[in-house]
Amino acid sequence: MHYESSIREPLIIGDKTYHDITVEVARPVETSAPRSWWIVFSISLFAFLWGVGCILYTIGTGIGVWGLNKTVGWAWDITNFVWWVGIGHAGTLISAVLLLFRQKWRMSINRSAEAMTIFSVIQAALFPGIHMGRIWLAYFVFPIPNQFGPLWVNFNSPLLWDVFAISTYFTVSLVFWYTGLIPDFAMLRDRAVRPVQKHIYSILSFGWGGTAKSWQRFEEVSLVLAGLATPLVLSVHTIVSMDFATSVIPGWHTTIFPPYFVAGAIFSGFAMVQTLLIIMRKMFKMEHYITIQHIELMNIIIMVTGSIVGIAYITELFIAWYSGVEYEQYAFLNRATGPYWWAYWSMMTCNVISPQVMWFKKVRTSLIASFVISIIVNIGMWFERFVIIVTSLHRDYLPSSWTMFSPTFVDIGIFIGTIGFFFVLFLLYARTFPVIAQAELKTILKSSSEKYKKLHTKYEHSHSDAH
Amino acid sequence: MSTAIQTHTKTIISAIFDDDDVMLKAVKRVRGKGFYIREAYTPFPVHGLDHAMGLKPTNIGTAAFFYGLLGLSLAIWLTYYTMIHDWPMNIGGKPSFTWGKNMPAFVPVMFELTVFFAAHLMVWTFFIINGLYPGRKPINPDPRTTDDKFMIEIEANGNENDLIELLKNEGAIEINKKEEETNGNHH
Numbered sequence: 001m002h003y004e005s006s007i008r009e010p011l012i013i014g015d016k017t018y019h020d021i022t023v024e025v026a027r028p029v030e031t032s033a034p035r036s037w038w039i040v041f042s043i044s045l046f047a048f049l050w051g052v053g054c055i056l057y058t059i060g061t062g063i064g065v066w067g068l069n070k071t072v073g074w075a076w077d078i079t080n081f082v083w084w085v086g087i088g089h090a091g092t093l094i095s096a097v098l099l100l101f102r103q104k105w106r107m108s109i110n111r112s113a114e115a116m117t118i119f120s121v122i123q124a125a126l127f128p129g130i131h132m133g134r135i136w137l138a139y140f141v142f143p144i145p146n147q148f149g150p151l152w153v154n155f156n157s158p159l160l161w162d163v164f165a166i167s168t169y170f171t172v173s174l175v176f177w178y179t180g181l182i183p184d185f186a187m188l189r190d191r192a193v194r195p196v197q198k199h200i201y202s203i204l205s206f207g208w209g210g211t212a213k214s215w216q217r218f219e220e221v222s223l224v225l226a227g228l229a230t231p232l233v234l235s236v237h238t239i240v241s242m243d244f245a246t247s248v249i250p251g252w253h254t255t256i257f258p259p260y261f262v263a264g265a266i267f268s269g270f271a272m273v274q275t276l277l278i279i280m281r282k283m284f285k286m287e288h289y290i291t292i293q294h295i296e297l298m299n300i301i302i303m304v305t306g307s308i309v310g311i312a313y314i315t316e317l318f319i320a321w322y323s324g325v326e327y328e329q330y331a332f333l334n335r336a337t338g339p340y341w342w343a344y345w346s347m348m349t350c351n352v353i354s355p356q357v358m359w360f361k362k363v364r365t366s367l368i369a370s371f372v373i374s375i376i377v378n379i380g381m382w383f384e385r386f387v388i389i390v391t392s393l394h395r396d397y398l399p400s401s402w403t404m405f406s407p408t409f410v411d412i413g414i415f416i417g418t419i420g421f422f423f424v425l426f427l428l429y430a431r432t433f434p435v436i437a438q439a440e441l442k443t444i445l446k447s448s449s450e451k452y453k454k455l456h457t458k459y460e461h462s463h464s465d466a467h
Numbered sequence: 468m469s470t471a472i473q474t475h476t477k478t479i480i481s482a483i484f485d486d487d488d489v490m491l492k493a494v495k496r497v498r499g500k501g502f503y504i505r506e507a508y509t510p511f512p513v514h515g516l517d518h519a520m521g522l523k524p525t526n527i528g529t530a531a532f533f534y535g536l537l538g539l540s541l542a543i544w545l546t547y548y549t550m551i552h553d554w555p556m557n558i559g560g561k562p563s564f565t566w567g568k569n570m571p572a573f574v575p576v577m578f579e580l581t582v583f584f585a586a587h588l589m590v591w592t593f594f595i596i597n598g599l600y601p602g603r604k605p606i607n608p609d610p611r612t613t614d615d616k617f618m619i620e621i622e623a624n625g626n627e628n629d630l631i632e633l634l635k636n637e638g639a640i641e642i643n644k645k646e647e648e649t650n651g652n653h654h
Contacts, residue, residue, distance in 0.1 A: 018510065018615035143549060152549035156561050161575035168583040175590045182599070183613070187510070190610035206594065207603025210612060214597045215512040217525045221593045224528045225586055232582050239575050442511040442615075446488075 004447050006457060011105055012449035013288040018442050021289075025184070025438040026191055028284050033431050036283070044423035051417005054410045055130050063133055067407040072393045076411040077131035078243070079385040080418060083268070084124035085166070085240055086261070086381060089233055090269025091117025092173060095180075096229035099222065104448055105297055107440045108289040111184075112280065113273050114177040115433065119425040120272070121170045123418040128162065130414070158242040165239040172232060176225045179218070182208045184434040237262045244388065251331035251392030254319075260312035264381055267305035267351070271377035274298050278371045280430065289436055292365050299364035302377060306355025309384075313352060327397060335391045339404060343387050350380020477647045478623045479505065480630050482639035483609065483616050487513045490617040493637035494519045497621060502630060506620045508612040527596075531589040538584025542577040 012021075033041075058065055068075055091113040098106035129135055141163045143153050153160055185205035192198035208214070241261035244252040274295065281290040320332040335344045354376045358364040363373075395402045429435075446452045484490035491513060498504055504520050507513075517524075547566045550573075555563040562568035594600065612618045623630045627644065634642055 022510075022614045143545060149554075152554060154558050155546050155550050155576055156558055156569070156572040158575075161579070164576050164579040164583075168579045172582065172586040175587065179590060179593070183511070186605065186607075187613040189605065190607075190613045202605065203601045205605070206599035206601055207606050208599060208613075209606025210508050210510060211606060212507040212509070212513075212516050212520050213522055213525075214599075215509065216517040216522060217527055217593055217597060219512050220525050220527050221589060224531050224589060228531075228582050228586050231578075235575070235578055235582075239579075242575070439511040443514070 004453075004456075006453075008448070009291075009293050010448055010450035010453050011108070011291065011293065012441070012445060012451075013291055014449075015451045016288065016445065016449055018445060021436075021438050021441055021445065022187060022191070024286065024289070025434050025436045025441075026188055028431055028435065029188055029433070030191070037427065037431065041424065041427045044420045044427060047416050047420025048424050049417075049420075051414050051420055054413035054417055055126070058130060058410055058414070059135055063131070065408060065410045067405060067411050069403055069405065071401050071403040072390060072405040074131075074393065075386075075390050075405050076407050076415060077127050079382065079389055080415050081124050081127035081131075082240055082261075082385045082389075083382050084120045084127075084418065084422075085237065086265035086268045086385075087272045087378070088117040088120040088124065088169075088173075088269065089237060089262070089265035090273050091115070091120075092169075092176075092229050092233040093266055093269065094273065095176065096226040096233065099226040100230060104444045105294055107444060108286075108436050109273065109277060109294060109298075110440070111177075111180070111433070111437045112277060112430075112435050114173065114180070115426065115429045115435075116269075116273060116276060117173050118170070118177060119422050119429070121166065121173065122425070123422050125166055125170065126418060128159075128166070158239060158246050161239045162243065165236045169232060169236045172225070172229060176222075176229055179221060179225070180437055180440075181433065182206055183210060183218070183439040184437060186210065187438060188434060234262055237265045244392075249392050249396055250325070250327035251335070251388070251396075254316065256312055256315055256319075260309065263305050263308040263312065264351075264384060267302060267309055267355070268378055268381035270298050270302050270305065271374040271381070274302070274370055274374035275378070276426065278367055278374070280435065284430075284435065286436065289441065292367075295367065295370050296361075296365050299358045299370055299373075302374070303355045303358035303364070306351060306358075306377070310352040310355075313348070330395070331392055334395050335387060338391065338395065340387065340391050340394075343383050344391065347380050347383035347387050350376045351384060354380065475648075478627050479620055479645050479647050480623050480627060480634070481608070481618055481620045481643045481645070482634045483611070483618045483641040483643075484638065485616055485640050486638075487511075487617055489638045490619065491516060491519055493634065493639065494619060496637055497619075497630070497633060500629075500633060503622045504619055505622055508607045508609070508618045510613050510615060510617070513617070527589060527592060530592055531585045534588035535581045535585035537588075538580040538582070539577055541584070542573070542580035545580075546573040546576060 066075075066077070068077075091110075094106050094113040095110040098110070129138055132138055141153060141160060182205055185201050186208035189198060189201035189205045192201055238258035238261070241257035245254055245257035247253055277290055277298075278295065281287050317332055320328045323329070335341075354373050357369070357373065363369045390405050394405055482493070484493065487509065490507075490509075494504060494507065494516065498519065498521065507516060507520060509516065543566075546569075550569060551563060551566050557563060561572065566573075598606075607613065607618075608620075609616065609618055621630060621634075631642055631644075
């Protein structure tokens with residue numbers, strides 16, 4: 001009847017029934033937002049609007065309002081782009097890769113992780129648009145037949161691959177997320193008492209009724225989408241890394257970038273999931289579903305990917321020395337001891353040292369430590385992208401082209417704006433969407449909840465007594 | 468060979484359960500007695516239910532494979548047509564003489580389009596074959612079946628009392644009967 005090892009800790013704490021899961025997942029949607037929500041929402045909205053202002057100012061006046069110069073043509077724009085794309089990756093990792101590996105603990109975190117993916121890819125996708133000198137011609141990146149011959153795009157450019165990668169990633173993540181949401185929207189629809197709410201969730205749930213055949217297809221679709229999303233998530237950050245790796249710039253031209261960027265993406269993405277979930281479980285009283293075990297397992301992934309990133313840093317340094325190429329050697333010497341040494345050493349401290357404290361069980365099961373480290377990791381990963389981009393550009397082949405970069409308030413304002421926009425979307429999501437995939441969670445209630453685990457042990461004991 | 472369209476009534480017995488294992492056992496038992504289980508509504512995927520009801524496996528995964536092939540072919544055609552056939556330009560010294568010589572640069576787009584087509588067309592197929600679309604009226608007859616109740620609908624052909632008795636013994640917490648008028652083809 002039941003074969004789960006007793007070594008496994010319960011994933012659902014307390015004496016829960018199917019109905020309890022329904023009620024507790026629906027509660028944030030069915031109750032009105034507390035004052036603290038409105039405060040955080042207002043701050044985020046303000047930051048978002050400030051960002052919109054900075055974006056409009058850039059487009060109206062020109063890219064010259066940023067801190068870029070003729071040598072450093074990419075800085076905060078692409079740093080933020082890669083940072084946001086990286087953050088998005090954990091969502092797909094949690095929903096797709098952990099599904100392929102049959103990790104049951106993903107079920108209470110995958111919905112929010114996917115939401116985070118969608119919202120951070122939206123932020124990321126802003127940057128390739130607004131960093132164009134002429135954004136109104138952005139549609140030229142698509143191979144659309146036109147009256148110029150027709151004139152096509154150049155499929156050799158990684159920036160075009162980015163267009164394909166990001167748009168595929170965003171749309172596939174969106175349908176993956178939405179397909180999973182349909183049964184949960186149906187649950188909200190069937191519970192709703194207010195007519196407007198019932199009507200909205202009725203539209204959103206597409207008439208879902210949970211028939212046997214539709215569940216069968218649903219599971220197959222989820223599995224195939226997970227199988228497609230796993231190589232997709234690896235390919236997207238690979239393609240993003242090729243923006244640098246396929247160049248001829250010392251410090252950029254490296255074959256290690258594709259896996260190293262992906263590892264960094266998982267690292268920073270899980271850190272962001274951790275930041276958000278530690279707050280959310282507290283605010284929404286979902287500690288019984290997002291348990292310390294979930295936090296610990298995510299910390300272990302942060303530790304593993306952080307170590308991979310650490311190995312990549314060391315490999316880069318070794319290869320630079322081993323290569324015998326003076327430009328390459330100088331690029332790394334410049335990172336460690338040049339004018340941006342502080343960025344390099346902040347990156348090293350945040351990314352290499354901070355995840356190593358997770359080896360201590362006391363630390364990785366502590367909420368406060370996890371929260372602090374998750375923020376440190378995201379600061380470190382922002383610096384990683386900044387260091388790779390700016391320190392490789394500001395000093396390369398010709399010393400007469402050496403220069404410095406410093407951001408203007410517009411660079412900073414747009415970044416703050418995207419953080420605001422992200423939280424505006426996430427906060428709206430948290431009050432209108434079922435934040436836990438309740439239909440999935442119900443499938444593990446009998447195998448992995450505290451209540452049923454106790455029942456099973458009792459059953460097994462009474463059985464062995466009889467013998 | 469004349470085909471007359473007649474209406475005739477069918478008796479549908481619906482039984483509600485409050486536990487998935489109990490329902491699954493009942494499904495097996497009821498089906499073993501020769502009854503046809505028309506539909507089951509559950510709040511989450513109950514593993515083994517499709518097998519117990521005798522549903523065929525779905526082919527949607529195979530469909531996705533062919534959608535992926537379609538995307539791959541489109542990408543190969545697109546890169547060949549634009550880069551090699553229509554405007555074979557020298558861009559940064561990349562070989563534009565044959566598709567094969569420039570192929571490595573096309574791999575990312577070929578990969579992305581394969582995934583794009585496989586994923587999206589499969590999801591569209593899923594919505595279409597399940598009859599799901601925005602604003603569709605809920606398919607489930609009882610709203611409790613998205614919360615914690617499990618409902619099965621069985622067709623009874625004159626032996627409804629046996630069926631009701633059987634369902635009661637199998638632990639159904641609620642049993643309802645409804646007459647349904649169907650347009651059947653009669654010879």
